[in-house]
Amino acid sequence: MTITIHRGTHEIGGSCVEIRTPQAKILLDLGLPLDFDSRSQEQQEQIRREALEWAQEADAIFISHYHADHHGLLPDTHRDVAIYATAGTAAMMHVTEVIHGRGDADYLHHINVLSKEADDRKFEPIIVDDIRITPYTVDHAAYDACAFLIEAEGRRILYSGDIRRHGVKGFLYHNLPRKVDCLLLEGTNLATEKECMSEAEICERFKEQFRTDADKLHYIWCSGQNIDRIVQIYKAALVCSRKLIVDTYVAYVLEAVHRFKSSIPSPLSPFEGHDVFRYFCLPAQLKRLEEAGDPEIVERLKALSTVDTKDIGRNPGKYAWLIRPSMLYYMQKYSHTPSVVVTSIWEGYEKDEPEFMDWIRERGFTNPHIHTSGHADAKSLQSIVRHVDPGLLIPIHTAVPERFATLFPDRTIRCPQDNEPIEL
Ligand SMILES: [Zn+2]
Numbered sequence: 001m002t003i004t005i006h007r008g009t010h011e012i013g014g015s016c017v018e019i020r021t022p023q024a025k026i027l028l029d030l031g032l033p034l035d036f037d038s039r040s041q042e043q044q045e046q047i048r049r050e051a052l053e054w055a056q057e058a059d060a061i062f063i064s065h066y067h068a069d070h071h072g073l074l075p076d077t078h079r080d081v082a083i084y085a086t087a088g089t090a091a092m093m094h095v096t097e098v099i100h101g102r103g104d105a106d107y108l109h110h111i112n113v114l115s116k117e118a119d120d121r122k123f124e125p126i127i128v129d130d131i132r133i134t135p136y137t138v139d140h141a142a143y144d145a146c147a148f149l150i151e152a153e154g155r156r157i158l159y160s161g162d163i164r165r166h167g168v169k170g171f172l173y174h175n176l177p178r179k180v181d182c183l184l185l186e187g188t189n190l191a192t193e194k195e196c197m198s199e200a201e202i203c204e205r206f207k208e209q210f211r212t213d214a215d216k217l218h219y220i221w222c223s224g225q226n227i228d229r230i231v232q233i234y235k236a237a238l239v240c241s242r243k244l245i246v247d248t249y250v251a252y253v254l255e256a257v258h259r260f261k262s263s264i265p266s267p268l269s270p271f272e273g274h275d276v277f278r279y280f281c282l283p284a285q286l287k288r289l290e291e292a293g294d295p296e297i298v299e300r301l302k303a304l305s306t307v308d309t310k311d312i313g314r315n316p317g318k319y320a321w322l323i324r325p326s327m328l329y330y331m332q333k334y335s336h337t338p339s340v341v342v343t344s345i346w347e348g349y350e351k352d353e354p355e356f357m358d359w360i361r362e363r364g365f366t367n368p369h370i371h372t373s374g375h376a377d378a379k380s381l382q383s384i385v386r387h388v389d390p391g392l393l394i395p396i397h398t399a400v401p402e403r404f405a406t407l408f409p410d411r412t413i414r415c416p417q418d419n420e421p422i423e424l
Contacts, residue, residue: 089144140161
């Protein structure tokens with residue numbers, strides 16, 4: 001079996017791994033480099049051409065989760081290659097295409113949803129010629145993310161995808177297969193020694209914050225697709241009797257997930273006894289959803305009553321509002337309302353939003369940061385490696401692959417270059 005990491009040996013994001021036997025070839029992820037938008041047009045075209053080459057004659061592409069740095073080059077593949085993803089990944093890729101799509105979403109029709117066994121705990125393996133692929137659910141900032149076990153020619157490879165141990169489902173790493181011949185492990189956080197805060201602790205921080213500034217409106221800048229984070233904020237709002245305002249996009253996302261995972265809260269399907277959600281309609285988003293979204297969800301969104309916007313100004317301490325910088329126009333209507341803007345997203349994104357950050361400063365609003373990484377810290381990576389106990393360890397999705405040698409002094413490690421084939 002030959003493993004070739006096309007991109008990701010010395011880079012966070014843009015991952016693509018090829019596994020090949022004489023009979024078959026599969027790809028694991030086909031991601032867009034994180035700095036894609038800032039690259040020249042020539043470089044962007046080159047990246048697209050490469051993706052097309054890698055996908056050439058591929059029998060199947062397996063996507064670990066719905067972050068663009070893992071699937072963003074799918075529109076550039078051949079139309080007839082089979083794509084496999086979990087239900088959550090497939091649902092969210094569809095939502096992303098509806099909201100931000102470039103209009104070339106043909107690949108969405110080639111996605112096969114990976115099915116689970118009857119007890120819903122394990123995935124059924126997929127057979128691609130002489131390669132057998134089994135997904136394993138892992139914890140990450142993307143809902144329903146998975147790792148893949150690849151078995152062929154008597155060998156076993158485990159690809160972690162993006163993984164962490166400090167999320168609500170962090171314990172899932174215990175279910176990963178053991179004693180594999182090779183583990184391809186992500187190392188996003190290896191540039192720092194810092195330990196990551198748990199998602200449970202994030203919930204506590206939000207409760208504390210809601211109580212500290214009890215009379216203030218709380219805006220929360222958070223990814224509308226970070227389901228586990230939204231659940232933590234929802235729980236904190238419930239306990240502190242705050243109403244959680246979500247806009248059309250977030251309501252749509254939550255319902256899309258709630259449909260296959262009923263424990264995820266959604267304003268369209270509120271839990272009995274929980275009066276938490278308030279709905280804020282974004283007309284432009286609703287129009288886009290009407291054109292391309294799921295008609296059943298759209299109809300229900302149109303019928304949903306909206307938040308009393310005057311009451312937000314009258315009783316700011318009653319509300320927490322999930323926002324994105326693109327919603328600044330609406331926030332400006334409450335410029336004189338005592339407010340806190342919580343950043344619950346990677347701090348690095350702040351520099352991309354100068355107008356938004358200036359507004360917070362000008363208004364004199366406090367801006368606490370309540371966030372934890374979607375990726376494992378060094379200690380967690382050690383736990384994962386101890387559990388999996390691989391014969392060979394290969395770093396991926398990291399800017400510092402050489403750090404693996406310090407972290408795992410007793411392990412056999414190989415740090416290849418991009419496109420360098422490794423025979424197993
Ligand atoms: Zn990710």
